[in-house]
Amino acid sequence: MSRKCSLFEYLVRVTGCLLFAFLIFTCSKDDAPPPVEGEEEQPTVPTSSGDLPLMVISTPNNTIVDEPKVNGEMTVIKRGELLFEGNIGIEIRGASSQFFDKKSYGLETRDASNQDLDVSLLGFPEEEDWVLHGPYSDKSLVRNHLIYGLARDMGRYASRSELVELNLNGTYRGVYAFMEKLKRDKNRIAVSKLTSDEVSGEDLTGGYVLKIDKLSRSDNGQSYTSANSFESRIVPPSAGMGQAINFVYEYPEAEDIVPEQQQYIIDYVSQFEAALASDTFTDPQTGYANYIDVDSFIDFFILTELSNNVDGYRLSTYIQKDKNEKLAMGPIWDFNLAFGNADYCSGGETNVWAYKFNERCPLDIWLVPFWWERLLQDPAFTERLKQRWATLRGSTLSNGTILGKVDGYIGLMQEAGAIDKNFGTWDVLGIYVWPNNFVGQTYNDEIVYLKDWITNRLEWLDGAMNEL
Structure with missing residues (x-):
């Protein structure tokens, strides 16, 4: 039989x-x-071609929604080889991107009983939580994938990602970036595990993960409250409508963090901000440097400015503090509107500072904290920034290295025929999709724009950094 x-x-x-x-x-x-x-x-279900993996997901009799995750099955194929086959839970994810026809998804790998299961996918370290990001307004298909790769090359953790094709319930859905969900984990945001009984002494000092962001359902509410966040005591520059900076509890989550831990991280951030705002903010012992990992702030600044991320510093901005360590920026997240892909607040320009967003759009709900403007008033900070920039421009952030990455991604997709298949499914070339600053008639137009934008941005930053 x-x-x-x-x-x-x-x-x-x-x-x-x-x-x-x-x-x-x-x-x-x-x-x-x-x-x-x-x-x-x-x-027919398309097969994998070249080195671009194919993810085949089915959710029999289950409609995928924005929470909760529904049961499904997933198969991962690369060059005809079965890399994974198993159960998953899947849901729609994202904020404004949910309005796009091409959805992004959050998924978790599960065992035969549909319980969470840590697995290694596409060679990434074992975990259970993953993201399928569907580039839609980003018609290059590679902006997030590019910036994460650059961050890792700089020695910073950023979500590991790989370009894949997705077939969902028998329908081809195009090119996606498969990536790690940001979370506390020894292989992701590697801060110490903080349990509810750690409420004093050294135990209380970490680890914490905060974010400056909009709220989602997972943040335990749709409005900022003392249960899910705390407010900066310093008004952001150019705020004209009573806007404030809110720090959302990411880890421990709002429902898990206990009062002693809340008070500790509130006090620490407040002390940092007070020191940074003080007249003696440049003092190496009592000033801001006593509270932050300066190098992490510099690298975060460079990545945000390199891409002129219109959401930079004010949304999807993660901050971490490990046990007995200083406050550190990162990891970076959500750069699909960067690299000239936004037509508001000078997001498409190559010759403006992203950290000066508030000057251009003071009525926006989410503004940039005063940190960056103040840090650049310290000669010691700007000197370290210039040195780091010069070093990176000779290696990781050279024109050839960055543009070579873009060409490599394109070659990978072309070998698989994925570019034509993606835009055969999502007919958006030549059509404005919010918030495009440029609308190319062809995919090649989009890539020429991206590469020219990067080249012009690097040239402007070379001069602007020297003038700080």
Whole structure:
């Protein structure tokens, strides 16, 4: 008696892919579903080509929504090889991106009983929480993937990511960036685990993860409250409508953090801000440097300014503090509107400072904290920034290195035919998709724009850094 085919084998059989010769030894023809006379031909599931993995996800009888995750199954194939097959939970994710036709998804890997299960996917360290980011307004398809790669090359943790193709419930959905969800983990945001009984002494000093961001359902509410966040005591520059900077509890989460821990991190951030705002802020012993990892602030500044991220410093901004350590910036997150892809608040310009967002858009709800303007008033900070910039421009952030990464990503997608398939599914070339600063008629137009924008930005920053 022949055995039952796996999900992977069945998908490959349906598509009639080149692995048929392999499957004939592992699955009898008797396993294939018999044809139904008069039945319309079903759409085929695309196979993986080249080195671009294919993720095939099915959620039988379950509609994917924005919370909770629904049960599903996922298969990952690369060059015809089965890399993963198992259960998952999946939901729609994102804020403004949820209005796009091409959705992004959060997923968690699960065991046979649909309990969370740590696995290694595409060579990433084992974990259970993952993200499928669907570039839509970013018609280059690579902005997030690019900046995360640059950050890691600079020695900073950023979400590991890989470009993939997605087939969802029998329908091809285009090119996605598969990436790690940001969370406290020894291989992600590597701060110490903080339990509810650690409320004094050294234990209380870490680890914490905060973010400056909009609130989501997972943040325990749709408005800033003392339960989910705390407010900066210093008004952001140019604020004209009573705007404030709110620090959201990311780890421990709002429902887990205890009062002693809340008070500790509130006091620490407040002391840092007070020192930075003081007349003696440059003093190496009593000033701001006593509270922060200056090098992490410099690298965060460089990555945000390199890309002129219009959301930079004020949204999707993560801050961490480990046990017995200073406050550190990062990891970076959500740069799909960067690299000239925003038509508001000078997001498309190559010759403005991103940290001066408040001057251009003082009525925006979410503003940039005073930190960056004040830090650049310290000659010691600016000198370290210039030195770091000069070093990176000779290596990781050279024109050739950055543009070479872009070319590599394009070559990978072209080999798989994924660019044509993506825009055959999402016909957005030549069409404005919020908040495009540039609308190319072809994919090549979009890439020429991106590469020219990067080149011009680097040239401007070279001069602007020297003038600080």
